[in-house]
Amino acid sequence: MTHTVSAPSSIAVLTSGGDAGGMNAAVRAVVRTALFHGIDAYVIYNGYQGLVDGGEAIRRASSADVGGILHRGGTVFGTARCAEFRTKEGRRKAVGNLLERRIDALVVIGGDGSLAGANEFREEWADTVAELVEAGQVTAEVAASHPFLRLVGLAGSIDNDMSGTDMTIGADTALHRITEALDSIRSTASSHQRTFVVEVMGRHCGYLALTAGLATAANWLLIPERPPEGEDWAQQMCTAMRAGHEIGRRQSLVLVTEGAQSRDGEPITVERVKDVLEEQLGEDARVTILGHVQRGGAPSAFDRCLATLLGHAAVEQLLTEGPDATPQLIGIRGNQVASSPLMECLARTREVADRIAKQDYDGAMLLRGGSFSESEVILSTMQQAAPRPTAPGRRRFRLAVLHGGGPAPGMNTAVRAAVRLGLDRGYEVLAVKNGFLGLRNGDIHDMDWMSVSGLVSEGGADIGTNRYVPDGPAIEQIAKQIAAHRIDGLLMAGGWCGYQAAHLLHTHRRTYASLDIPIVCMPMTINNDLPGTELTIGSDTALNSIVADVDKIRQSAVASRRVFVVEVMGHDCGYLALMSGLATGAERIYLPEQDMTLNDLSVDVHNLSEGFRSGKRLGLVIRSENADPVYTTGFITSVFEKEGGDLFDARPAILGHVQEGGDPSPFDRVQANGLTAHCIEYLAEQLESGGRASAMIGFQSGRIQFTDLTSYPNLIEADAQRPREQRWMTQLPLAEIMST
Numbered sequence: 001m002t003h004t005v006s007a008p009s010s011i012a013v014l015t016s017g018g019d020a021g022g023m024n025a026a027v028r029a030v031v032r033t034a035l036f037h038g039i040d041a042y043v044i045y046n047g048y049q050g051l052v053d054g055g056e057a058i059r060r061a062s063s064a065d066v067g068g069i070l071h072r073g074g075t076v077f078g079t080a081r082c083a084e085f086r087t088k089e090g091r092r093k094a095v096g097n098l099l100e101r102r103i104d105a106l107v108v109i110g111g112d113g114s115l116a117g118a119n120e121f122r123e124e125w126a127d128t129v130a131e132l133v134e135a136g137q138v139t140a141e142v143a144a145s146h147p148f149l150r151l152v153g154l155a156g157s158i159d160n161d162m163s164g165t166d167m168t169i170g171a172d173t174a175l176h177r178i179t180e181a182l183d184s185i186r187s188t189a190s191s192h193q194r195t196f197v198v199e200v201m202g203r204h205c206g207y208l209a210l211t212a213g214l215a216t217a218a219n220w221l222l223i224p225e226r227p228p229e230g231e232d233w234a235q236q237m238c239t240a241m242r243a244g245h246e247i248g249r250r251q252s253l254v255l256v257t258e259g260a261q262s263r264d265g266e267p268i269t270v271e272r273v274k275d276v277l278e279e280q281l282g283e284d285a286r287v288t289i290l291g292h293v294q295r296g297g298a299p300s301a302f303d304r305c306l307a308t309l310l311g312h313a314a315v316e317q318l319l320t321e322g323p324d325a326t327p328q329l330i331g332i333r334g335n336q337v338a339s340s341p342l343m344e345c346l347a348r349t350r351e352v353a354d355r356i357a358k359q360d361y362d363g364a365m366l367l368r369g370g371s372f373s374e375s376e377v378i379l380s381t382m383q384q385a386a387p388r389p390t391a392p393g394r395r396r397f398r399l400a401v402l403h404g405g406g407p408a409p410g411m412n413t414a415v416r417a418a419v420r421l422g423l424d425r426g427y428e429v430l431a432v433k434n435g436f437l438g439l440r441n442g443d444i445h446d447m448d449w450m451s452v453s454g455l456v457s458e459g460g461a462d463i464g465t466n467r468y469v470p471d472g473p474a475i476e477q478i479a480k481q482i483a484a485h486r487i488d489g490l491l492m493a494g495g496w497c498g499y500q501a502a503h504l505l506h507t508h509r510r511t512y513a514s515l516d517i518p519i520v521c522m523p524m525t526i527n528n529d530l531p532g533t534e535l536t537i538g539s540d541t542a543l544n545s546i547v548a549d550v551d552k553i554r555q556s557a558v559a560s561r562r563v564f565v566v567e568v569m570g571h572d573c574g575y576l577a578l579m580s581g582l583a584t585g586a587e588r589i590y591l592p593e594q595d596m597t598l599n600d601l602s603v604d605v606h607n608l609s610e611g612f613r614s615g616k617r618l619g620l621v622i623r624s625e626n627a628d629p630v631y632t633t634g635f636i637t638s639v640f641e642k643e644g645g646d647l648f649d650a651r652p653a654i655l656g657h658v659q660e661g662g663d664p665s666p667f668d669r670v671q672a673n674g675l676t677a678h679c680i681e682y683l684a685e686q687l688e689s690g691g692r693a694s695a696m697i698g699f700q701s702g703r704i705q706f707t708d709l710t711s712y713p714n715l716i717e718a719d720a721q722r723p724r725e726q727r728w729m730t731q732l733p734l735a736e737i738m739s740t
Contacts, residue, residue, distance in 0.1 A: 008103075008104055008318060008319075010039065010101060010102050010104070010105065011034045011039055011103070011106070012043070012058065012101075012106050013031065013043055013108075013109070014044035014109070015075040015078070016111075018079070019079055019170075019295055020158050020168070021158075021173030021295070021297065022156070022170050022299045022300075022303030023075040024066075024070065024307075025304045026109050026308070026310060027069075028067075028069055028308070028738070029738065030312075032738055033311065033312045033316070034315050035063055039315075040060060043058075043077055045059070045077050046077075047078065047080050047114070048082040050080075051085065051097060052090050052093050052097070053097075054093070054097030054100070063740060064614075067585070067616075071298050071547075071554070073298050073299060074295065079110075088124075092128050092131065092132070094121065095132065099129070099138050099146060102142070102145070104146040104150060105151075106149060107153075107154065107318070109153075110154075111157040111161075112162065112346050119153075121149070125149040150325070151342070152314040152318055152327065153327065153328070154310050154331075156168065156169040157171070158173070158201060158294060158295055159171065159203070159205045161204060161349060162345060163340075163345045163346075163348035164340035164345035165333065165338075166332050166702070167332055169306060169307045170303060171207065171303075173300045174295065175667075176297070177293055177294050177296065178208060178212045178294055179216055179457075179665075181290055182212060182253065182255075183216060183457050183663065185198065185288060186457075193250050194251060194285070195251065195254065195283055196252075196286050197256060197270045197273045198253065198288045199256050199257075199269075199287070199288070200212060200257060201290075203224075203258060203353075204352060205225075205257075206221075206257045209255045211666065212255060213255050213379050214670050215666040217253075217382065219254065220237050220241065220383065221383075224257055224364070225361060226376055228263070230263070231264070233263070233268070238276065238277065241254075241281060242281060243385035247386065247450060248450065264359070265357075270289065273285075300544060300665075301546075301580070302540060304547070304582070304583040304584075305583050308583075308738060309734065313339075326343075331345075334703060355367065371674070375673075378417070381421060382416075382417070384424070385449075387426075390426030394426050397687045397688075398427065398486050398488050398489075399430070399490070400430040401414075401418045401429065401492075402431070402432035402435055402438065402491075402492055403435050403464065403492070403494045403498060404465060404495065404498020404501050405495025405496050405498040406467065406525060406526075408524040408526055409460075409660070409664035409665070410538050410668040410671070411494075411524055411672075412462050413455065413669045413673060413676075414493045414676045415462070415493070416456055417673045417676035418676050419431070419448075421676065425680065429446075430446055431444070432444050433464050435468055435498070439481060442481045457664070457669065458663065459663045460661070469497050475504060475508050475515075476512065478515075479508070482514045483513075483514035489520075489687055490505075490517060490520070491519075491522065491679050491683065492519065493524045493537075494525070495523075496525065496529060498524075499530060502519050502694075502709065503709060503712045505519060516692050517692060518692055520694065520696075521696040521697070521709065522675050523536035523698055526541070526569060526659055527539070527576065528570075528576070528728070529573035529723065530696075530723065531712060532696035532698040532712075533700065534701075538664070538668060540668050541664050542569070543576060543579055543580055546568050546584075546655060549658070550566060553653055554584070554620070560649070561612065561648045561649070562618065562650065563620070563644065563648050564621070564651055564652075564653050566622050566623065566653045567653070568622060568623070568655055569656075570626070571592075571625065572592050573721070573722040573726070574591030575726070575728055577590065577622045577623065577624035582731065584622070585738065585739075586621060586622045586735075586739065588604050589623075589735055590627040590636075594627075596627060601636065605640060605644075608644070609643070609644070621636070633652050633654060637651065678697055678704050682706060693708070694708070694710075695708055696708075
């Protein structure tokens with residue numbers, strides 16, 4: 001019997017397994033995308049339990065029903081274990097409940113167990129429907145109209161342990177909670193010269209511990225995939241801790257994943273680690289088990305955007321599926337949405353746990369991927385009490401690191417990484433204070449291992465930065481300073497003016513011999529407006545700052561039926577405006593990349609008025625600071641205030657330089673470490689091979705790549721401070737769908 005494949009008439013979505021920050025955003029995206037396509041959307045409450053129970057647990061949803069949930073932690077729709085769904089009879093009830101509402105398309109957001117259960121449910125669908133027809137519970141017409149179940153899975157798990165996606169929904173939020181806790185613990189540990197042993201979640205996956213270790217400068221790490229080499233892990237740990245104390249470290253932090261074990265498979269608990277430290281080092285140690293605090297709190301900006309992107313993509317996938325379609329896991333790979341066969345992803349995910357159980361740790365690390373291994377290597381180097389001895393006869397190249405442009409969270413993290421990774425290679429590392437102005441004036445200083453202690457989590461730029469771009473005479477003076485200080489290579493970690501200045505030095509290398517050195521530019525600016533990269537370090541921190549402030553503004557606005565016009569930074573680039581609009585549920589976003597007209601404002605006033613007449617209490621508009629020279633934040637607010645009449649009032653909120661401040665987010669800390677490691681590697685390859693090439697490092701299609709610095713002028717717009725290509729602009733239609 002053949003069936004005509006058509007789009008589903010109804011789509012249902014459920015959350016299952018452990019809760020994770022961003023699940024609400026994913027459900028919201030599924031519902032609003034379905035409605036945008038004219039498809040009925042249903043939300044299933046309490047996971048598979050609601051699917052079995054039916055009735056009020058499966059509710060048709062409107063756009064308003066999923067409004068106001070974007071910023072809420074966990075899942076407001078509930079999740080529960082369901083023993084009945086594990087039975088054939090339970091799944092039969094579930095099929096009947098879906099067919100009663102003519103639902104034959106399902107989005108499941110959860111971990112590997114939840115997604116495996118969904119696939120089993122899908123595989124049984126046809127036979128179960130036939131049984132229901134035979135029992136007279138479903139008509140033949142209904143059965144013929146719904147011959148198969150369309151299924152898409154989204155990985156919702158704080159552990160980030162799912163194959164097929166670089167990040168699972170909820171992992172970044174959990175990392176925020178862990179990092180906040182560890183930053184707080186460090187201040188207490190330092191005050192008392194004490195060691196803290198902290199347990200984080202991750203039964204078979206050390207992602208949270210590894211990335212938190214990078215983000216907080218943990219001194220020792222125990223993860224399932226990479227137990228310490230050798231039999232005596234305790235002795236290795238104590239030797240490392242003792243070396244740290246001998247160089248003046250006032251506190252130590254040991255991170256333990258809940259599934260950590262020794263090389264021979266013996267579980268390593270936090271209590272065991274504490275006992276070892278006290279017995280062998282005679283020091284005071286304390287245990288902290290973070291537990292379920294890692295799951296809680298408002299989702300991070302990254303998780304809100306990721307979940308929105310994946311929820312939208314899940315519906316788009318369901319619209320194309322036929323009866324023979326392989327169920328897909330929708331994830332993100334290389335900063336792009338990607339789909340993979342669901343069961344293949346689950347098999348590879350479980351293979352990691354199998355490898356660990358068999359003590360095949362190299363195999364487990366291989367399955368985790370290259371970035372996981374790179375992070376482990378970087379952390380192991382940064383944890384050392386001192387750099388490794390330099391091989392006899394090896395040339396000690398001299399590297400200098402400096403900033404250029406405005407301050408960006410993560411600058412201190414990058415300097416710390418550059419100094420320690422450079423010293424560990426046997427190089428001499430210098431810090432240039434106050435950017436290119438300091439380079440001109442010779443404000444250049446030798447750095448040692450402990451001179452960057454504690455910088456990993458601090459915001460700002462301790463060595464200073466500014467927007468100074470040298471002119472002709474200054475370039476000559478800089479050339480003299482580089483020669484006088486015998487600088488062999490230069491790492492510039494900064495923004496727009498830093499790139500301009502670095503390119504100027506590069507173009508004068510034929511004029512001044514001392515400038516004929518490799519230069520690497522690393523993108524660090526909140527504006528995300530640099531060429532050669534899709535993402536800049538600092539923008540994630542700024543985005544989280546904006547989202548946190550807008551969440552507070554929302555609470556104020558709801559109490560008084562108000563529209564807020566929020567102005568964010570970005571100069572000529574609308575990245576922060578668009579992504580914060582996605583993450584906060586803004587009704588309208590104004591960008592420098594799009595022309596504004598008076599007619600646009602008129603339409604926006606009409607839409608806002610209609611919304612408030614229908615009962616809404618909050619209006620949110622995000623405007624990038626240079627969106628339009630005439631239609632300023634004040635002008636737009638005045639228009640809304642005048643036209644709102646008795647329906648609503650309007651207020652401006654200019655967030656200002658608070659967006660540049662604060663401690664860097666975990667994402668920015670980790671990426672600053674990773675990009676710096678690649679920059680040091682690039683400079684080392686050039687210097688040790690006699691090369692002199694200069695480059696810009698960046699994320700392109702999710703991979704770290706270098707672009708020739710010579711091409712810089714061709715990659716930027718002539719009349720605006722932004723690159724010619726901005727891939728994030730493809731998310732603009734999604735923002736419009738989510739605002740409906």
